[in-house]
Amino acid sequence: MPAVVQNDVLIYKGSNFFRQRLLLSTLSGRSVRIEEIRSSHDDPGLREYEVNLIRLLDKITNGTRVELSETGTSLYFQPGILIGGQVTHTCCPQRGIGYYLEVLLALGPFCKEPLNAVLQGVTHHDLDVSVDKVKTAALPVLLKFILVDDGLELKVVRRGAPPLGGGEIVFKCPVRRHLRPLQWTKWGLVKRIRGVVYALRVSPTMANRVVEAAKGVMLNFLPDVYINTDQCRGSNAGKSPGFGISLVAETNDKTFYCAEAKSVEAGTRSSTLPEDLGKECAMRLLDEIHRGGAVDSSLQWLLALWMALGQKDVSEAVVGPLSEYTIKFLQHLKEFFGVMFKLEVLREQDEDSDEEQVVAQKVKMTCVGIGYVNISKRTL
């Protein structure tokens, strides 16, 4: 649903894509008003995790103005200038750290001072990318845009499973004046598979069973499979029991596909068999590999963002089929920055085949960067 523009304020309806909108607003410096936030729900207004996100944004910016209506169903957000620096934030356990981390990842290069954020909360969540995924799959993408890795780092200090969390990560990001344009149309072939299985407050055998199952599937395709187990104990294991796996496939052109799976939350009736979990994750990874493209499907939007924020040069990348989230993000990009991507479906292979069953559609995204410069950075 396109935004209505009134006095250079973008007006949206509904709580969906709340994070996208605030993120883009902060980057573009344009104010947004979001109305009818769960207005027809039993529990109207902003959720705790969304308020928490606003708090985080407030911490890393200067001059941000937020006006919430009394019921919490309407929000006016006027962004300030990105400051960055040392930030400690306790994330809401309703969502994973990934929810917040992705925002920091997108904003990090444009802060005044290098970002050094300590986030506490749930490191692995069903709805959000896990910290492992960000570390293994997203950071290499950002690295392509900033080229020199001077202090881009994500450290998982403690893991924390939902519902109580108790995990902690440290994210450091250097600042850049502008991002470089990127041409990324080849992603190569998968050459190795790595993974981490973590087990928090559960028996260590669980982890080994997960490894075995996941490896069993992956070895069908590639011999180079190596999965670590991360058996946490004591305070490092967070507050809730749980276990999970995240697998990374690395191609010979430095593309990383990542898939993850985790056990169901403690407290719910159902339980997860470690073997099922391992297999599920492996399947997901295969699915991701099948989709292909230069980046993992859940990071398409970050790629699009960084491409759009580049210098006034052409960037192009080939990704797998666009996810719904990316499509919405592209629409938001158009509204906030006026940047439109040229999207092409690549199907060179179609010539050979009639049954298109197995070919995942590849989309070539081309755009001219808007020439975004980091206006917060200080020059001496």
Next chain:
Amino acid sequence: MADDAIFDKKKSHRAKHAGRKAEKKKKKNQVDQSNLSARQRNPKAFAIQSVVRAERQFRRKEDVIAKKQHIPQVDKTPLEPPPIIVAVVGPPRVGKTTLINNLIKSFIKTNVTSTKGPITIVTSKKRRITLIECNNDVNSMIDIAKCADLVLLLCDASFGFEMEIFEFLNICQVHGMPKIMGVLTHLDMIKNAKKLKMTKKTLKHRFWTEVYSGAKLFYLSGIIHGEYLRNEIKNLARFISVMKFRALSWRTTHAYMLADRMEDITNQENIRKDPKVSRDVVLYGYVRGVPLMKESTVHIAGVGDMKINELSYLPDPCPLPSSEKKRHLMERERQIYAPFSGVGGIVYDKDAVYIELKGSHSHKAEDEETNEKKALLKNVVETKETVDEQMQESGFKLFSGGAVIYPSMLKDDEYLQQDRNDEGSSDDSEAGSDSDSDNDSGIDQSEKEVSAKLPWENKSDSEGDDNDMDTEERNDGKEQEGNDSNDEDEESENEEDFGSKWKEKLGEKATMAYFERQKTSKNIMKLVYGEFEVGNKTKAQNQEVSEDESEEEIGGLFKKVTSSQKTKQKHKDQLDIDECSFFYALDKPTIRDWTTEPNKQALINSFVTGKRSADEDAEELLKLDDASDGEDDMYGDFEDLETGEKHEAKETEDDTVEPGSKRKGEPTKSEILDKKLKLKAKFDAEYDNPDDHRIKGDHSYYENLKAEALKQSELNKSVFENLDEGLRVEVEGFRPGLYVRMLFKNMPSEFVTNFDESYPILIGALNMAEQNIGFVSCKVKKHRWYKKILKTNDPLIISLGWRRFQTLPIYSKIEDDLKCRYLKYTPEHVTCNMHFYGPITPQNTGFLALQTVTNSTNEIKQLGFRIAATGSVNEINKSTQIMKKLKLVGTPLKIYKKTAFIKDMFTSTLEVAKFEGARIKTVSGIRGQIKKALNKPEGAFRATFEDKIQMSDIIFCRTWFKVDVTKFYAPVVNLLLPIGNKNAWQGMKTKGQLKREKNIKSEANTDSMYTEIVRQPKVFKPLVIPKNLQKGLPYRFKPKLKQNKISTKNTKENFGERIAVIKSPYEQKVSNVMKMIRTNYEKKKSDQRVATKERISKFKKQKEEEEWRKIKRQKELKKKICRNLSKTSSKKKPQM
């Protein structure tokens, strides 16, 4: 003589035929010497003779190379660049207009009557220039400096350089130096040849110091019949047409436009009702710099920030000639376009536009009203453009008030169809699980699209729409294709209806091929951007239209309504879903089992272990190599055997599944050959050094950078080349070189009523966040030619980025701890920091500051040089931290040993509490600390010091006080001022100015006033020398008769003061008796003294005698002893 000759004859050389040398020569001659370099032929001559010298040479060479290197920048000049802006600048009456006239005449052989505003002319096959004259207003000079590519700086040689020229050069330096060419005029006024030579020389050198040494300075020697000499003008024109330009950083990041045409399209009725009503103004011009985005905010210099309401491109009014192969420009291709001056088909008037159509100079810009007719007319008349382009450009209207619709907004359903096919496949594997989940991305969108389609689609393809709805439920690809073609037919039918039947046949063929290419991209773009409109239109209008439509059609089309309701429902559903960036967002579908054989085969080639595509597979390549070597099959077989059975089996399998995989078929022979050649070239480039094998510096890093930049610029140019214009504009923005039309709504009426063509209208696009206002921190230096220093919080006019605005700056100095210390005045000759409230501008952008922009001669004379300061932006923030030094002063109330109570420093206990522990100090330097507040008096506190202080001490506490920057930002709106008064913009005045005007004199503080100093002569105490000291002094230092001196000085007085004392008889008697007694006493004393003397001498004599006797006795005794001693010793000797 003959003998001599014989004598001189040298023995002829006999070449060796055997031996070492002969062998060497033979060896040498074996190689063909003809095409060897000197170095190869005689390597010894080039051997390193001296290591030191070689090292030095090498180092010097590297230095020279390194000096030449610049950071490679991506070349952003478009294929068809916009005209070059040539600005003619100079003080009044130096011959600017004459020069422009002459240049135009020399370029296009026509006379122009008036030269108002920009004049665009075609000068050569690849170059157009826009000539613009700069009037003598500092505002115009600033705007011109921001947009000009080449500046002709005119100067009256008989007068010399004037202040304006230096000002302009300074403005240029700040905003990015364009190319500058000096032109000296009025040289004929200097009659003396020698003087002329001298003048030329001095002016040249002065010019060189300002620009760069070697800068071109032109001499126009004189005027004949009101024109410059033809030859000189021709030379100048030649220089202009070969001039090269380099990219300026501000202009390579910002789009801008110099408007060369203005129309007021406000409803006349509204104007009649209220002449002051905000106007709708259309501005035309070439986009320059970088591509201009449709939704960007722009700044119109002299007016303010504006949002572009409508942006569209027009056919070029002054196009470059077609690329036929001929050397010179045809006469009819020498075009001129200057609406403000009334040349080039359009006569610009305040109320109307007159179009004159005369042959080649006919102008093709259209009004919206006449759009349709003209489009038809153009179709017939013009054959230059291809049919494709025409189709893209032609639009039609459904409603008289509605927007023009262009084919670039066409939409078809190809992508959806493909998408659905994909999903069909996934559905299969899902085996009937809930299909909704995966299909979300496809079908939901498609439904959305149907309703979000532009109104015209709904109306004209009502049947097609029905079909669309039907097919959505089906998953049959073929049917859809039929439908799709149906759609296309209908589209072409639309065009037929529109009335251009004649081009149907041509158009269809051309467009079919075209659409084939475009389909794929279009469709996915539609999926994503379906809700936005594409093409030569703006958003606002279309939205309006669509809203109107939906309202109108409620009665008529039921389908439309239901679908819109459906989408509304969808929107509602999506409204509050949790946000999740995963591919399968919330609903997790069951994933295909990839371990099953067919699925596995589909995937296996994504791994390095799988089969590679033909051009990557080492095995294949080897095979190809062998094949080309002519020994084909045998080795092919062999290799198969080597890899083993399993491999072979897989390969066969691969073949069966291959169609699904992404591998290419085997390449043809020619391809192989190509590849090989390429490889060989690459190898050669890497290993064959074309030069000799001397040691070379490694410049690969720089070369790589350069290659990267080149590659990027090529990509920039080529990537959108075959995109249709509407979409291209949408994706890329309006690229530089396009002639565009901008509609601005709510323009102040003064802009139109007070319009003056001689002022440039510069429209600069603002990048992201630049339309916002914040606190800008920058470094600034007062210009050394500016006479005054600048005071904090005095209004200052700043030209920064595109803008000129007035603001209140605060100067500060960055201390060592990075604190900004407030300064009241700018320091001289050093940079300081400056904070002001103004538009956010990227760092390192240069700016200049003026105190006034008014052009009254008095003020200029008073000021001399008007540019007060220059600097650049450091940092942007939403708050500032400027600290001013503050000294709090107090006095002691009561003093104990080292503790004291201090009063008067603070007014309340709370304040004291805030400063507890702060360091304090007395004037005499005794340090201390604030301890705790006292109950009373309020504000007093206890403090401890390192020593006892005194009641007279003053105690002070040094603190910092935050100074806020005043939020004042006022753009200079000189274009809105009445004509003739445009150069008299007056913003906020300084306090001093106001006081001077109103003749207010502030009361001076009496304490700080100067008063006459009256000095009392110093009176010293008389020197008193103590008696003891006096005694010890030698005579000459002894004070001599001081009393006497005084008495001699005023003897009379002394005697006069004396009083005669007459004694009574009793007193006389007493004094007589006393006299007698004294005499008696003295006699007695003298007698006694004599007697004593006698006695003493007697006693002394007696003593002496006694002494004598004593000595005598001792002598005898000594004698005796000595004798005895000698006796005893002599006795002892013989014994020894």
